[in-house]
Every structure is written in structure tokens, then in C-alpha cells.
Amino acid sequence: MKISRTGAIAALATAAVLAMSSCAANESATPGSTSTASESSLSGTLTGIGASSAATAQETWVAAFQTKNPGVTVNYSPDGSGAGREAFAGGGADFAGSDRAMKPEELTAEALAKSRCDASQGALNLPIYISPIAIIYHVEGVTDLQLDADTLAGIFAGKITKWNDAKIAALNPDAKLPAQAITPVHRADDSGTTQNLTEYLQAVAPSIWSYEPSGEWPVKGGEAAPQTSGMVDTVTNGTGTIGYADASKAGELSVAKIKVGDTFADPTAESAAAIVDKSKRLTGEGRSANDWSIELDRKATGDVYPIVLLSYAIACQKYSDAGTAERVKAYLSYVASEAGQQDAVKTAKMAPLSAKLSTDVEAAAATIS
Template identity: 55%
Template sequence: MNLKRIGTIGAIAVAGTILLASCAANEGGETPAAGLSGTIDGAGASSQGSAQEAWIAAFQTENPDLTINYDPSGSGAGREAFIAGGVSFAGTDSALKQEEIDGGFAACVPDTGYIQVPAYISPIAVIFNIEGVDELNLDAVTLAKIFKGEITTWDDAAIVALNPDATLPSAPITAVHRSDDSGTTKNFADYLYKVAPEVWDAEPADPFPYATGEAAQGTSGVVDAVTNGTNTIGYADASKAGDLGTAAIKVGDEFVKYTPEAAAAVVDESPAGDTNNGETDLAIKLDRTTTDPTHYPLVLVSYIVTCVEFQDAEVAPLVKGYISYITSEAGQAEAASAAGAAPLSADLSARVATALEAIVAE
């Protein structure tokens, strides 16, 4: 594994970094580590936004001399910032690519490795705002055709056949996707590519692949566009669905609404990812093609990526303490309460704890 330091790339400033903090006490169970002081910066997946707010509030309550900044700029931006040394950790809904791993990470001591662990498991909701429609069933083929632009009206025969009891309007569909590089997009596309490959023929990637529909920045942008539009549909981390309608997707012979438990079931039964490089890389390759209706395969696993050994040794105990907390039983309970996330299973949590022990924090 080649982990040469990138010497020619300057650190990327985290534009628009926001301090997510409050005086709320941790209600997740065990108390986070205390007595830490300093500042650490992270950036990345907007799907983690609500969970990061809760995690930071709890951890800073126990560590009042510690400041944690997390910029929910999107998975792609977060990975880029971490690669270039602009942040100490990244949140990403897409696992690192092998070329990113091979290129190295400027914040890390060369050839000492990296950490990639799941921290946040959540369903992706298919959100909609359709006049006169409260319930919506969709299968993968129909969903793919809507977002590819092949189905353009709500009273299309394919949608009507899936929703015989609904009064669907004879109105154009506005399908809203992410304009930025997004791990949520990659997970959404991966589901369609695996389950409806005859329609969705673009390899899953962070950018949305087709020149169709309406584009919006970040999770909040998609939610706002669907909320404020007419006869709209989009996709977003389920924690941000709010009062919008959410579609049931077809799994096997049944239509399934998302739940944290159904999302967690998919993760627990999925194999290791393609770039899984030992005990410190716990990437997962999700099983999208399950036909078990107790599973919800439109799910994302959002990772935390950081160093085994930092160039700046002072940040190591801060990052190790924080990530250990958010992946602990208490941190996962906090995310479940604040964002409706599915907690890591006991087995996966134990493997994450083992991986984090590798961080050099003397």
C-alpha cells in the first residue's frame, strides 16, 4: 500500500466551516472522554449533518476546552480536503477509491496507513411532493426511468400500475438530484444500477450521471427544492425527509418503507468492500439485490476517514477520542435519537473499536 505524502498540494481550507455546538448533555448512555483541549476540523457528508450536531454538542459538553468544526460540504469535498491536509477527518458516504488511497494523505505520516470506519448508517428516502398523493409505491425500474427522464408525467402507466388506489395528477414530474459530488447520489445510483441495470446504465459515482431533471446543492438543497416545488421527487438522507412524503420501494414481492432496522439488516449481511485493506479499513459492499422484505436496500453507510499517525501529533488524541465516542454505543444512541440513524451492530462496533486503537495518540 503506497501512502506517500502529497507534497505539492496545499491544504484546502474548509470553506464555510461551521461550528456545530450546543449545551445539550449526552443522553446516549456512557459518558464521552473528558479533559481534551484544542481544535479539530472535519468536513464531508451532509448526510451526517444532524448526527454531527448531536455528537459535537455531547462531546464538547464533556470537553469544554475542545472545539470541533464540521463542514457538511459533501462527501467528495470532504475527501478532497482530507487528502490535501485541510482537515483532520472526513465524513464520506462513498468509500475511498483505490487511487485515492494510493495517492496518500497529506495530514498523515507517510506509509503509516489510514482509518476508514463506518460511523453512520441511514436509509435513503425517496421524498416526494405530489398534489393529492400521500402514499407512493415505486419499483427500481420505474424509479430509474423517472430520474433518467424516461418517465415524465405522474399519470404514466407504469406509475399507475404500481399505485392503483392513488389519484395521480396528469402533470410533469420534476425529479431533483444533487448538483454536487455526493455519496448519497452514489448510493442511490448504486441501488438503481444493481437492481435496474437495464435502465440505469451509468456506473455509480458521486456526480449525478444524466443531464435530466433539476439539480440542487447538498441534502438541504434537494429537500428545499422538493418541498417548495410542485409534483416533485428527490432522494435524501432519511433524517432530512421531514414532513415530505416518502415512497415505499419494492423488495421481493412487497413494497417496503424505510426503517433504521431494515437498513441495518442490509449492512449486517453485506460483505467487505473492494478496497478493504485490513483491520483499519472497514468498507462495506452493500447487498442491493436482496428480496427479503425485512430489508431496505436503498441505504447508505457513511464513513469517517482519518490517519493512523498524524503529521500534527497534537490532533491525534482529539480525533481518536471524538471518533471513538461517535462510534460507541453512546454515540450511536445519540445519532439514532437526533437523526433516526441505525446503530452499528455489536460485531461491527467491536471491529471499529479495534481499528481505532491503531491511531497513534501518545
């Protein structure tokens, strides 16, 4: 899917009030805009490729940004996090959307040599989108399901194969669990959602989940589905299926509660944002002063939900082309702003960045040149 100026018209048509309010609320706050949209000095095309989890949010941001900056065409293709990082590093995109930050070895001048960056200045990981990852399932007669980390790891590792397994039954004494085979569904593409789920399983259930965190599914067997929409469709149309997806895309599917401490947590926007605020920023190791990579604390307790994706915009610190730099800076500054975050909350049901993190990321985006 490519979100262009033409495609954005549909988003504006279905969310006219949002577009109008965004225009009014952000008229003076968005870089590149002055008192009216017609006075924006920005022009040209901006190309992004990446995370499908944030597709709805990107549609909203594109529509609102183009309303304020009619000389700019923004194209965002939600082809997956891995595809986004690859396109950015290879010079195929101005920015990437990724459900994990780029690693230090991906930020070196050598790794960015083919990108649109001044490679000597590196690249930035800027958090823009927080969402819980829902454990979605389709089991006839089961609408309430509770799982702990070990049991979830056992299911996805292929060690728990029946829905009436004793471990699942012990967590769900009132459920009528069928003697049905479990069909775990995983992403077929290199996915930031997979990366975040496997990070959680490795951190919280290491005795069961022996695989390193990865964007590529490490376990043989089960069914594979491309991108978020493919995952949701496969779980929906299967029997005895279980998978994982951005919670905002779960639709009518049943969603499991996950054990945190002594309670079971729902994947809400509030509980997802809470774990980000309890996590630490990564510094050093080749990351610039303006990089905002965050290491999520998967073991945090309290009013949190632990299976969370924090999606990043990946951009050059310095671009080879000054016009590209201005467009990226303006777009990402709006996306990270309080107004941009609230615009997307209304449509994507995401968790907004906290006020402090929003301010910090917007300030980092403003350093792009």
C-alpha cells in the first residue's frame, strides 16, 4: 500500500473533522508552515517505507501534513520494518518506519554509505508510535483467555500443542478449552512486531524460549502470514489459531490477557505507554546525542502491559540534499509533536508519547539538516 496525496484524500474524507482540527491546531506549530497552509514554503516529494503496524497513524499524519503543506507529496509504503530499514540504508527512502531501533552496527558510515545521508553524520532513531502487541486467537467457545509468559512461550515454541493442555487449563479454570490442536501463526516477513514479541519471550521466559530476539521468526512449523493484515486474516480465518499483532488492528478477534506480577493485564494504550516511561534511553555505542533509542523493560511490573512495540522514524542526522532535509525535519517534527500524536490517537488508537518524550523527540527532529 502506498499512501500518497491522492490516497490521503480518502483519509481526509473519512476524518474531515480531524483534518480540519489538525490544520487549525498545528498551523503555527508545524515547521515549514506559517499562518496559513497556502504560505508554506515547503515543496517536493517525501518518501518513507516501513512498519505496517503504524500504517493508520501514517495515513493520518500524511493527510494533516499535506493539508498544511500543499506543495509536498508524502508517500509512505507500509511494507514492514525490515523492508523500511533496508530501503533507508540502500538509498530507496528518505526515512524509514521501524518497530525496532537501528543497531549501532547499522548506524556506521559504512552501513549508511548508499543512503541519502551524509554517512559521516550517522542516523537517528526517533520514537513516534507506541502500541501494545495483542495476542490474538480464534478458538470456538473461548472468548476469555489468560496466559503467562512461560505458557505463551511454550505455545509459540511448539511445546504446548493442544488448547486443553494442563498449563493453559490451570490459568483458565472456568474456560471450556477444546481438545483441539493449536495453530501458532507468525509473521512471514522481517517484522518489528516479531522482534518485540521475541524480546519479551526471551527476557521473561528464558527457560522455555531459547531463541535470540529477532525480526525473523526463529521457530519451524506453524503458519506464516505477511504483514499485519495478513496475520489478522490468517488468525481470523483459521481454527485453533493464535498469533500477534498491533492491538489497534485486532478487530473482532479475541485478545488474551497477559500475566504481569500477580494480575493479568489487557493490552491498553495506557499500560503500553506506562512501560515505555519505565524504560531507559540507550546512549553511547555509536549513537549520536540526538538519537532516542529506548530499551524497553519487559520485566517491569505495576500497571503495565509488557508486550509493546515502540515504533521509530529512522532519519539521517544530515542529508546530502538540503531540500530533503527540510521536508523530513518538518514532517517528523509534526509527527512527534503533541498535536501530531493526538491526531493519530484519534484514528490509530495508539498510545501517545508522554509529554516529556514528545518534547525531547521533537527537539531531536529539529536538529536534522
